Amino acid sequence: MRITIREVAAKAGVSVTTASRALNGSGRMLPETRERVRAIASELGYRPNSIARGLVQQRSFTFGMLTNDTYGRFTLPVAAGLSEALLDRGVSVFLAAGKDDPDLVRLNLNAMEEKRVDGLVIAGKRIDRGLPVELPDNGIPTVHIMAACPEGGIGFAPDDLSGAKLATRHLIGQGRRRIAHITGRETFLAARIRAEGWQHALHEQGLAPFGPAVFGSWSEAHGFETARTMFGKNASSRPDAVFCGNDQIARGLIDGLGALGIRVPDDVAVVGFDNWEIFAQATRPPLTTVDMGLTEMGRQAGLTLLDLIDGKPVEAGLRHLPTSLVVRLSCGAEGAAQ
Amino acid sequence: MRITIREVAAKAGVSVTTASRALNGSGRMLPETRERVRAIASELGYRPNSIARGLVQQRSFTFGMLTNDTYGRFTLPVAAGLSEALLDRGVSVFLAAGKDDPDLVRLNLNAMEEKRVDGLVIAGKRIDRGLPVELPDNGIPTVHIMAACPEGGIGFAPDDLSGAKLATRHLIGQGRRRIAHITGRETFLAARIRAEGWQHALHEQGLAPFGPAVFGSWSEAHGFETARTMFGKNASSRPDAVFCGNDQIARGLIDGLGALGIRVPDDVAVVGFDNWEIFAQATRPPLTTVDMGLTEMGRQAGLTLLDLIDGKPVEAGLRHLPTSLVVRLSCGAEGAAQ
DNA sequence: CCATAATGGTTTAACGTTTGCGCAAAGGCA
DNA sequence: TGCCTTTGCGCAAACGTTAAACCATTATGG
Structure with a gap:
């Protein structure tokens, strides 16, 4: 049986109440008494029973x-x-x-x-x-x-909106001008908001979005496929940066670009969203991305x-x-x- | 204030004891009484207080x-x-x-x-x-x-040992004969055991391991690098299958092979370990791997x-x-x- | 010097359950 | 009828803690 406050109190020669107050720092008593109780409690390895406390305080912690x-x-x-x-x-x-x-x-x-x-x-x-x-x-x-x-x-x-702006502005700051957006299902509010943030940040600088946002699944496959459709055409009509709706899409995109012989970040800069660390760090090259905190x-x-x-x-x-x-x-x- | 067993008992016209026993299916009483108590309890939306129960039963559930x-x-x-x-x-x-x-x-x-x-x-x-x-x-x-x-x-x-055997035997069953092993740090017991399982399964079939196990970090980077060192040489001295110590290494390897123009699974079959689903499924091609259950x-x-x-x-x-x-x-x- | 306040406690009740024991009534058996 | 058992239920204690109320003693202020 575990040791209870009763035994602490007994050994300290005080009432259970006083022991309780000593340990909880409440009530009035001689500092000496408080210390004695505490010393004995720790000596005995006393652990307050959170269940009993919960019962009387009507809280379970x-x-x-x-x-x-x-x-x-x-x-x-x-x-x-x-x-x-x-x-x-x-x-x-x-x-x-x-x-x-x-x-x-x-x-x-x-x-x-x-x-x-x-x-x-x-x-x-x-x-x-x-x-x-x-x-x-x-x-x-x-x-x-x-x-x-x-x-x-x-x-x-x-804050999906400002996260998307953060990413887009950063790409603009890197000198990119033709910035596309590949993201998840349009039925997701987050996808719509992030797309909106992307557009806002571009308009802010007088830039036009590079094509409409490409909605799809939140998967690597979506990014990978879109690499082909978006970058398959002649080089002059390609974006020079892509902001992706999540890290998986970004990774799929980067892999897809690699397969097409397009270099990241030299030819195309990529930014993701989520900062799923174990994943973003392992991307080649490691993925710049928005951390959701x-x-x-x-x-x-x-x-x-x-x-x-x-x-x-x-x-x-x-x-x-x-x-x-x-x-x-x-x-x-x-x-x-x- | 939440509703207590006392109120259930009162409304059912029995003692708290009887109510408790009715609800817990213990004790003796008229089936009719038990049912009445239960009906009233559910009608009142009574939830037993697990804390109070825990206190008396000396268990917290x-x-x-x-x-x-x-x-x-x-x-x-x-x-x-x-x-x-x-x-x-x-x-x-x-x-x-x-x-x-x-x-x-x-x-x-x-x-x-x-x-x-x-x-x-x-x-x-x-x-x-x-x-x-x-x-x-x-x-x-x-x-x-x-x-x-x-x-x-x-x-x-x-069971790392039989997991490794499972993977290796499967590769053998696919007709692969030159089976290498890339895995994590040798300081990890799991890495050593999996390597042992790989060797066992090969010897079982009279096959020799393809080179020593390649220990390293448990990361994609390790798999990616090893693709170069292991497959950089002339095609005749390459493995035709690799069993990897985890899914990340496997993925790194596959990506590395892709960069070298080596096809998976046509040229090299790859099996991972962990079945980190979201990751293994997204690998191109999707990763065969050992599920740890x-x-x-x-x-x-x-x-x-x-x-x-x-x-x-x-x-x-x-x-x-x-x-x-x-x-x-x-x-x-x-x-x-x- | 008296009324009042502060000090350092203790006593007692309470939190919501479960459970050992008791007890009256009914039933079984010889 | 008398005794024992079973049935159906209630009483009261217990779990370990906190907290409101109380109390004796000592200090303080006017």
Whole structure:
């Protein structure tokens, strides 16, 4: 049996209450008493029982994170930021990676309700789709990350618009003028917004988009194929840079260009989106790309949830977190980071 | 305030005790009474408070998973299997993705102790390294997944040996005879074992390994470079197949071969290891690779932990779980799955 | 010197469950 | 009838902690 506060109190010769207060830094008592209790607690290896505390305080010091991202590409950075922000507040995070099966989601949601999580993070893969389940209003403070955020809810998403502008402007800054855009399915809001950012940044400088945005799947295959269709023609009618909607498309494009004997970044500069590090770094050449700040997003979501629980005023709505450009070699910049 | 069992009992006109027993299917009572209580509970939307139950039963119905895999490539499939196996037993899983910082690990470990997790899963990236922290003997049942397993502990790992044999035999079955092996750092036990499996499978058929195993980093770059060194010579002294130690090396190799004008699978068949799906599928051609059964590993770890907690006899030691070959196109097989 | 406040605690109740034990009523058996 | 068993349920304690209320003692202010 683990050691309880009762035994600490007994050994210290004080009441359980006093021991509790000594350890929590609350109440009034002789500094000497507090120290004695603490010394004995650590000597005995006492660990407060978070469950018992939870029962009386009506809090579990526990958050739940529900996601449908099976590969963990988005989930894990978010979860890492979340955990990290909560660690020193004593809050742990349940992770339920539940695919898109409504029944599974519901079961997980149930489990979290029974566990009395203090807060809920709904994390998705796209900003215009929510869970495959109507979230019952269970009174649990909730934030949404990269997932559709219901009316009056609180959401976090990357600022796709300025991310796209960042990438495009950088290409312009590198002297590129004929900048194309290859991206994912037009049904994705993110794809439409990024395309819009690309156009904005170009118009800003009096440049015209190089053709319409090429929508397609979010896959390498799409990038690879588009290399052929876009660069197959005579060299004079080719773009000198491409901003891609994600890193996979960018990589497919680069590989496709390689197959056509077109050099990156010499002939064509390429910028991706997502900064999926393990992937972007391995691209040849390493991929310049827009970082969505997922870890920071997780951190902020955690802090916001804490505020919400503490009853602090929290503004509803969607927060677009700043993105940043990670410059590697595919854009032709000098002195790029590896 | 959430609705408690007290209110259910009151509305059903029974004592709290009877209500509890009705809902848990324990005790003796009129079937009619049991049904009435249950109906009222669901009508009221009653959710048992897992915290209160945990306090009296001295269990939290909670596992902790500690990992140092930042990308989630291994962690998320394992976590998915774990959660899934535990869901219908009412157990949820805390995830702490803690890099390799000893202090962070210790903090997370502390948090889990205070949360009174019933079981602990230590998940790593390699089978010959454990946590950067000496695990205190806190009496919490623990299993290790893809991480060094202390004396007398319980561990799960892919069967690297037979996985490597599987891959190599498949290449032999495709008519390949000059089979090379490119893999990761020799300091990794997994690299040495896979190399051994490769040799075994060849000797089995009276074939000699094509040169020594080429150890290096676990990266695409290593595969890409080795394409040059291994295939740069005259065509007669080239392998006709390569078994790679992971999917990244395989992909690097394939890309490198492409750059040399060597066709996969026509000239050289390639098999990887890991079945990192999103990656293997996007390789051109799609990568035949060894699946480590990570999800199944998570599931088994969960079930084992449950047995351990229930006091059932569980044999100590490392369990090597079967791997399977996922045949795509890079090995030249007919009728391969996409 | 009295009223009041501060100090350093303790006592007691509470959080929402489960569970060992008790107990009345009904049934079975000789 | 008398005794034992079964049925159906309630009482009360327990899990480990926090927190509101209380209390005796000592210090403070006018």
